[in-house]
Amino acid sequence: MDEKKEFRTMSGVPVGSVYGDGPLPGEFPYTRGIHSGMYRDRLWTMRMFAGFGTAEDTNVRFKDLLRAGGTGLSTAFDMPTLMGRDSDDEWSIGEVGRAGVAIDTLDDMVDLFADINLGQVSTSMTINGPAAILLAMYVAVAEKDGVERSKLNGTLQNDILKEYQAQKEYIFPPRPSVRLVSDVVSFTASEMPRWNPISISGYHIREAGSTAAQELAFTLANGFAYVEAAQAAGLNVDDFAPRLSFFFNSHSDFFEEIGKFRAARRIWAKWLRDRYGAKDEKSHKLRFHTQTAGVSLTAQQPEINIARVAIQALAGVIGGTQSLHTDSYDEALALPTEDAARIALRTQQIVAHETGITSVADPLGGSDYVEWMTDEMERQAEEIFKHLEELGDGSILEGVYVGIENGWFVGEIADAAYRFEREVNSGDRLIVGVNSFTEGGDENIDLLSIDPGTEDTQLKRLSEIKQSRDSDSVETALNRLSLEASDPGINLMPAIIEAVKVRATEGEIVQALESVFGTYVEKAFV
Amino acid sequence: MNKKENSPIRVVLAKLGLDGHDRGLKVVARMLRDAGMEVVYLGLRQTTEMIVTAVEQEDADAVGISMHNAGHLTLAPRMVQALEDAGLDVPVVVGGIVPDSDLEAMAEAGVAGVLGPGASAEDVAKCVREAVATRGE
Numbered sequence: 085m086d087e088k089k090e091f092r093t094m095s096g097v098p099v100g101s102v103y104g105d106g107p108l109p110g111e112f113p114y115t116r117g118i119h120s121g122m123y124r125d126r127l128w129t130m131r132m133f134a135g136f137g138t139a140e141d142t143n144v145r146f147k148d149l150l151r152a153g154g155t156g157l158s159t160a161f162d163m164p165t166l167m168g169r170d171s172d173d174e175w176s177i178g179e180v181g182r183a184g185v186a187i188d189t190l191d192d193m194v195d196l197f198a199d200i201n202l203g204q205v206s207t208s209m210t211i212n213g214p215a216a217i218l219l220a221m222y223v224a225v226a227e228k229d230g231v232e233r234s235k236l237n238g239t240l241q242n243d244i245l246k247e248y249q250a251q252k253e254y255i256f257p258p259r260p261s262v263r264l265v266s267d268v269v270s271f272t273a274s275e276m277p278r279w280n281p282i283s284i285s286g287y288h289i290r291e292a293g294s295t296a297a298q299e300l301a302f303t304l305a306n307g308f309a310y311v312e313a314a315q316a317a318g319l320n321v322d323d324f325a326p327r328l329s330f331f332f333n334s335h336s337d338f339f340e341e342i343g344k345f346r347a348a349r350r351i352w353a354k355w356l357r358d359r360y361g362a363k364d365e366k367s368h369k370l371r372f373h374t375q376t377a378g379v380s381l382t383a384q385q386p387e388i389n390i391a392r393v394a395i396q397a398l399a400g401v402i403g404g405t406q407s408l409h410t411d412s413y414d415e416a417l418a419l420p421t422e423d424a425a426r427i428a429l430r431t432q433q434i435v436a437h438e439t440g441i442t443s444v445a446d447p448l449g450g451s452d453y454v455e456w457m458t459d460e461m462e463r464q465a466e467e468i469f470k471h472l473e474e475l476g477d478g479s480i481l482e483g484v485y486v487g488i489e490n491g492w493f494v495g496e497i498a499d500a501a502y503r504f505e506r507e508v509n510s511g512d513r514l515i516v517g518v519n520s521f522t523e524g525g526d527e528n529i530d531l532l533s534i535d536p537g538t539e540d541t542q543l544k545r546l547s548e549i550k551q552s553r554d555s556d557s558v559e560t561a562l563n564r565l566s567l568e569a570s571d572p573g574i575n576l577m578p579a580i581i582e583a584v585k586v587r588a589t590e591g592e593i594v595q596a597l598e599s600v601f602g603t604y605v606e607k608a609f610v
Numbered sequence: 611m612n613k614k615e616n617s618p619i620r621v622v623l624a625k626l627g628l629d630g631h632d633r634g635l636k637v638v639a640r641m642l643r644d645a646g647m648e649v650v651y652l653g654l655r656q657t658t659e660m661i662v663t664a665v666e667q668e669d670a671d672a673v674g675i676s677m678h679n680a681g682h683l684t685l686a687p688r689m690v691q692a693l694e695d696a697g698l699d700v701p702v703v704v705g706g707i708v709p710d711s712d713l714e715a716m717a718e719a720g721v722a723g724v725l726g727p728g729a730s731a732e733d734v735a736k737c738v739r740e741a742v743a744t745r746g747e
Contacts, residue, residue: 163628163681175628175655178684183629252630252654292633379633383707383727416727417709498636505637509731518728531709608653610639 091124091443102445109404109445113353115346115458116446117404118369123442129407130432131208131373135160135185136419137538138545139195142185146200148422152429156238158208158409159196160184161218168214168255170591171542181538183419188546188591190584193221194228203231207238208283208373213255215242216264217593220580223276239280239329239373242268245306245484249493251288252606255594258485260601263572265310266317271577273324280329282310283373290333291379293501296344297461299333301468302493304351305480308469311360312481321360325367334400335377336392342448343457345403348372351462374400375409381416385517385525389413394431401435402448408432418531491609498610549587557586562596569600619742622670624652624661626685631678634705638674638725638734645735658685658692665693665700671742672722677706687719694720701741705729 092098101124102108102116110120119125132154134145146157162184164176170188171180180186187193197207202225211218219240226236244261247254254261265282272281286294286303294302307328314324330348334341352370356362376396381389390413397410410428412420420428436442448454469480475492476483487493507513514520561583568574576597583593623639625632632654639649650668652661661673675689686704693700701722708716708724716724722741725734 167628169628178681179628182681247630252632293637417707498633501633502637502640505641505731515728519730528710531711606654608651610636610649610651 093440093443099443101443103447104450112357112365112368113350114369115350116449118349118371118406120445122404122445123401123436124445127436127442128401128405129156129206130154130429130436131156131158131407131409132425132429133158133160133210133375133409134425135162136183136532137181137185137534138541139185139187139192140198141181141535141538143196143198143200145422145425146196149425149429150200150205152426153433154429156206156208156407157200159210161209161211162186165218165590166211166213166253168217168590168594170589171539171546173591177539180542182534186538186542187218187221188542188589189549189587190221190224191545191549191587193218193225197222197225201231202226202229203235205237208241209238210241212241212244212247212251212253213261214590214594215240215244216268216577216580217584217590219268219272220577220584223581224585233275234277236276237278239283240268241283241285241331243282243285243306243331245309245488246285246288246302248488248604248606249289249302249306250292250294250497254604254606256598256601257604258488260569260597261604262310262313262481264576264597266313266319267575267577269310269314269324270317270319271575272327273319277327280327281324283329283331284310285331287331287333287375289497290335290377292497293379293504294497295500296335296337296340297464298468298496298500300344300348300351300461301465303330303332304348304355304465305469305472305484307352308355308360309481309484311356312479315360316481321356321362322364322367325356325360325362326364326369329406330370330372332372332374332400332405333377334374334396334403334405336380336396338395338399339454339457340461341396341399342403342454343461345372345374345400345405346446346449346454346458347461347465349404350458351465371406373407373409374403374405376400376411378411378415381411381413382515382517383416384522386413386417386529387525388517389416390427390431393428394435397432397435398439398441401441402446404446414529414531417529419534421530421532423530491607494606494609546589550589553587558583558588558592561586561588562592565593565596566599569597618646618648619672619738620648620650620668620670621672621674621738622650622652622661622664622668623674623676624656624664625654626656626658626661626675626677626689627681628655629678629681630654631706632676634678634727635674635676638676638705641731641734642674642738644731647735647738658689661689662692662696662698665698666696670700671745672701672703672738674703674705674738677704682706682708683712683715686716686721690720699745701744703737703741
């Protein structure tokens, strides 16, 4: 950092790095931000989510994004990959490479990151049920490229609890799934110090229909649950808590969102210090990624989504996010085109370089309204924590399990979603282009279409790999994995890495685990 | 049809395939109930066979399937075909993200109606009623 650099407004007025009284940004409980200088010292990471078709297709998009000034990669996997199924599984037909990239074996992962230096880039992988397998593949690709594990930088979503609550991409029942999460946490704590092993995500909870306070509370409660699980597995809180990161939604109610982000930091800091005994400051600091609200994007007059995204991005930045994905305007209709993704990235760059927002940390701190909203978000969240503690006899982890098993989370979210729809339906809530100001913008925009040949290409590739690999080593690796899965005392990461290296498929590894863990089936519940 | 004329429309709702986005389908379930229909909610990860069985057992008048991951061109025609193969004259309504350019293909495949993002409670109920009214045609 150049200490002499002066920050001035567009008109030349010099501005300080922060205004108001303490606790200041960088000071406990970090309501105002986790760093004293915030974006003066370092901009947020502009991390654009991408993935479609085959690994080669997505690799091209990754390289485009890096050339366009993106500073981190974020991988979207297709539905079969997210669900731990191979492309040749009967459930996968019609979904291979459609909503993300198809990954079956290590060879696909090698293609996905071809010509990208894994020692220099930071990579986020949005995957949960089979997260440990994809992390194992990433580690194996790096090893092939000669990059040490300890140099790898990135984030694995690996947040299984919110899958049962909102996104529904679970495979195994909650308890063995949380064991897998803990295995990843302790593996990365000892071998991958720069890796974020869980991105505790409110994004999907909000997209499924929750309120801002529910998003905040469910997400932090899940965070507490992972802390309790890792402590129960014998880890010291300060050995893993600094690497836990969060992922929030930024929706359209500007001040509510900012209050939510500020409250999140304050709650986490207090709970980690006071309840979980964390002594390291880094354990107290809640770092988060933000994505603008996909659910707010309208299919009607899609171009106006650009304005929505800009406002939501602004809320995320004023709220102090560490990284940001801006949605593309065409995402209510299809996966984004390259052009739409470029506009979304440019939107962030305008916020970063033209608005002056980056000069001053927590610019809204001290506003009576924003401080009140922050307190109110915290109050509502604390009420929910109390309920979960009661459900779990004093344990948040147990409370979360109970809330999943008895449908409490999904019921709360469905109620909130229905309330919102009724407001829109009755006209109490105006959505521009949907129930008001509906004229214009009828012409069709160009949409991304996925090459229908993707599925065939991927199937052919998978079948070739299955024929060329050494099937004895695959069998040995999978047997070892099942055996170790039945002993909760063994960390499963080494066995999974071994299995991906001999080219066991994702689906085979999942089946080996399923044979021990079982499968989760949600009770149908409206 | 040997049901009483005045009996409420009964709709089977399900997510077909792997996609787990069920916000829309749950909202639709409540909208249809509010409109006086009976909803048989099957939930996530249903196959066409499971849906056909439910339609037979529940004597349903319509099937609503929801998809958000661009699987509609493959999965929706299969649903229509599966009902036809089982000798059931039950219309299929698709909800989710279906680009306008795919609407023709959906109609050709025999899908009775498509509900996109932003459909109101009235749109949803009307679409199902109209689909059911075409039975026997």
